[in-house]
Structure formats: structure tokens, C-alpha cells
Amino acid sequence: MKKRIAVLASGRGSNFQAVIEAIAAGTIPAMCVALITDNPKAYAIERAENAGVPVIVIDYASFPSKAEYEKALLAAMKKQKAHLFVLAGYMRILGRAVIHAFPEKIVNIHPALLPSFTGLHGQRQAVQYGVKVAGCTVHFVDENLDCGPIILQKCVPVLEDDDEDSLAERILVEEHKCFPEAIRLFCEDRLGIEGRIVRIR
Numbered sequence: 788m789k790k791r792i793a794v795l796a797s798g799r800g801s802n803f804q805a806v807i808e809a810i811a812a813g814t815i816p817a818m819c820v821a822l823i824t825d826n827p828k829a830y831a832i833e834r835a836e837n838a839g840v841p842v843i844v845i846d847y848a849s850f851p852s853k854a855e856y857e858k859a860l861l862a863a864m865k866k867q868k869a870h871l872f873v874l875a876g877y878m879r880i881l882g883r884a885v886i887h888a889f890p891e892k893i894v895n896i897h898p899a900l901l902p903s904f905t906g907l908h909g910q911r912q913a914v915q916y917g918v919k920v921a922g923c924t925v926h927f928v929d930e931n932l933d934c935g936p937i938i939l940q941k942c943v944p945v946l947e948d949d950d951e952d953s954l955a956e957r958i959l960v961e962e963h964k965c966f967p968e969a970i971r972l973f974c975e976d977r978l979g980i981e982g983r984i985v986r987i988r
């Protein structure tokens with residue numbers, strides 16, 4: 788049976804696009820039931836419209852508080868009856884209520900090899916730290932930022948003359964492979980979580 792997945796994105800949406808394309812190609816056995824965005828100007832909206840994916844805008848700026856925003860977000864997420872929520876460049880930290888409502892049902896992609904360089908600007912942190920290998924991580928979302936059980940990681944070299952942008956570009960190429968692959972494994976029921984270890988069956 789095809790899984791129902793819903794995507795949360797705040798911006799450019801290139802990872803969202805990679806997921807849409809993998810679904811269209813039949814690589815991921817799923818249907819994308821919604822794009823949910825906190826940003827009415829997100830380019831991801833155009834990508835959703837082009838792919839015929841319903842768009843739900845929950846404009847963060849229109850809510851009096853984060854709590855009110857999260858209430859609306861949670862209600863919208865519940866309506867989707869999704870098996871999986873995919874954070875594809877969703878630029879807010881999800882609140883506890885949302886995380887608790889969907890245990891082991893939310894995945895995120897982070898542009899660094901976790902547990903290094905959590906939070907914003909993972910690629911900049913990697914360049915500034917001077918690591919020789921960088922990459923991306925797909926992980927389940929738990930209460931701690933960029934900390935849940937790791938599903939897949941891909942690495943790339945950091946080159947002598949790299950800056951944040953050139954490294955980000957190289958990592959992004961891998962993100963676009965890694966994220967659809969992790970989502971495919973989830974949708975094929977091939978991921979088992981034992982504590983913080985994800986077993987791929």
C-alpha cells in the first residue's frame with residue numbers, strides 16, 4: 788500500500804523537489820498529500836503547484852504567538868492522516884506537542900554529518916572548523932535539535948578553497964539522493980528503531 792507523506796518546507800524546496808520526482812518516478816511508494824509551509828513566499832509553493840500537490844500555508848507572521856501557530860500547525864498535520872512528515876528545509880524548531888503527536892513519523896535532513904554542527908549554517912560551521920569531510924544526515928526528529936536516530940548519511944570532501952557556498956552546493960547534490968532514499972526505506976517499512984540505532988532491513 789502506498790504511504791501518505793506530507794512535506795513541511797519554508798523556502799527554496801529543492802529537497803522537496805527531489806522527493807516529488809522520486810515519487811513521480813515510482814522510486815518512493817508514496818503519495819505526497821500536502822506541502823505545509825509557514826512562509827507564504829516560499830518557492831516550494833510553486834513546486835507543489837507544478838506537481839499538483841495541495842498547499843497549506845500557515846503563515847507564522849499572522850499568529851500572535853508561537854503557541855498559537857503550533858496549534859494551527861498541529862491541527863493541519865493531524866488532518867493529513869500522513870504516515871510520514873518530511874521536514875525539507877523547514878526553518879523552525881517543532882514544538883513538543885507536534886513531536887509527541889507523531890513519534891518516529893517525522894524525518895529531517897540536516898546539511899552536516901551529525902552529531903557535528905547542529906543548528907543553523909552547518910556548512911559554514913564545517914568550513915570554519917576546518918574539517919576535511921562534510922556531508923548530510925537524514926534522521927528521525929525527536930525532542931532535541933538535530934539529535935534523533937540517524938537513518939542515512941552521505942559524505943563529501945571539503946576542498947582547500949571551499950567557502951560556505953561551494954561546500955553547500957556539493958552537499959546539496961548528496962542531499963537530493965540521500966533524502967529520497969531514506970524516505971523510500973521508510974515507505975517500504977524497512978526501518979527499525981532500536982533505541983537510537985536505526986536498523987535497515
Ligand code: GRF
Binds near residue numbers: 896897962
Ligand atoms: C538544505 O540544506 C537542508 O539540508 C536544510 O535546509 C536546506 C533546504 O534546502 N535543512 P531546500 O529548501 O531543500 O532547497
